[in-house]
Amino acid sequence: LMLHLKPAINRLEYGLTIQNPLFDVIQRDYGDLCQILEKNTDVFNKNLNTQIPAHEIAYLALHFAAALERNFKPIRTVVMCASGLGTAQLLVAKLKRNFANLEIIDIVSNLEVNKYTNKEADLIISTINVNSTLPVIIVSPLLTTKDLDHVRTIIEKNNYISDSNFLEPENIHLNKDL
Numbered sequence: 001l002m003l004h005l006k007p008a009i010n011r012l013e014y015g016l017t018i019q020n021p022l023f024d025v026i027q028r029d030y031g032d033l034c035q036i037l038e039k040n041t042d043v044f045n046k047n048l049n050t051q052i053p054a055h056e057i058a059y060l061a062l063h064f065a066a067a068l069e070r071n072f073k074p075i076r077t078v079v080m081c082a083s084g085l086g087t088a089q090l091l092v093a094k095l096k097r098n099f100a101n102l103e104i105i106d107i108v109s110n111l112e113v114n115k116y117t118n119k120e121a122d123l124i125i126s127t128i129n130v131n132s133t134l135p136v137i138i139v140s141p142l143l144t145t146k147d148l149d150h151v152r153t154i155i156e157k158n159n160y161i162s163d164s165n166f167l168e169p170e171n172i173h174l175n176k177d178l
Contacts, residue, residue: 001063008059012050020055026062033061033068043172074103075155078134080113080126083141087127094143095125099151125151 011018020026027034037060041052052060079095081088088107095102105121106112113130124136137154139147 001060001067004059004063008056009044009048011056012044012048012052015050017053018055018059020058022062023055023058026058030058030061030065033064034058037061037064040172043174047174072101075099075101076105076120076122077102078113078116078121078124079104079107080110080124080128080130081107081141082110082126082128087141091125091127091139091141091143094148095151098148099155101155123155 010016034054034057037057038052038054041057044050044052077095079088079092081091085107092104092107095104102123106116108115110126110128110130113124113126113132116124116132116134118134121134124130124132124134126136126138127141129138130136135154137151139151
C-alpha cells in the first residue's frame with residue numbers, strides 16, 4: 001500500500017489520471033470495499049485539494065482486499081448430527097469441501113452442543129433444531145444443494161468473513177515513518 005500511495009499522490013498532485021484495467025472486476029467483486037474507501041477519501045481531498053478518481057480507488061481496494069485476506073479468520077464451527085457418527089463425518093466432509101472458511105472444531109451430540117459459547121465457537125451447523133446462544137444453521141444430514149445455498153447465504157448475511165472498521169479515523173496515520 002505504501003509503495004502504491006507515493007506514486008498515486010504524485011499523480012493526484014499533478015492531475016495525472018490512470019486507467020485500471022481490472023476496474024470492472026474490482027467493482028463487481030469488491031464493490032462494498034470500494035464504496036467504503038470512496039467515503040473515506042476526505043483525508044486525501046483535504047490534504048491534496050483534489051478528488052481521488054474511481055480507478056485509483058479500485059487500485060487501493062486491491063491493497064485493502066489483500067490485507068483482509070491475510071487477516072482471514074475462519075468461522076469456528078461445531079457440527080451436530082443426530083443421525084450418527086457416519087452421517088456426521090459425511091456432513092463434515094461436504095462442509096469442508098464447499099466452505100474453505102469453516103473450521104470444524106468439533107462434532108457433537110445434542111447433549112454436548114451447549115458446552116460451546118461464543119468464546120470457543122462462532123456457529124453451529126446441525127441436522128436438528130438446537131437451543132443455543134450461538135447462531136444455528138439447520139441442514140439435512142446429506143447436505144443438499146439447497147442446504148449449501150442456505151449455509152452460504154447465512155454466512156454472507158451475518159458477515160462472518162470481513163470487518164470494515166479498519167478504516168476508522170483512529171486507524172489512519174499520516175506522515176509517519178513506517
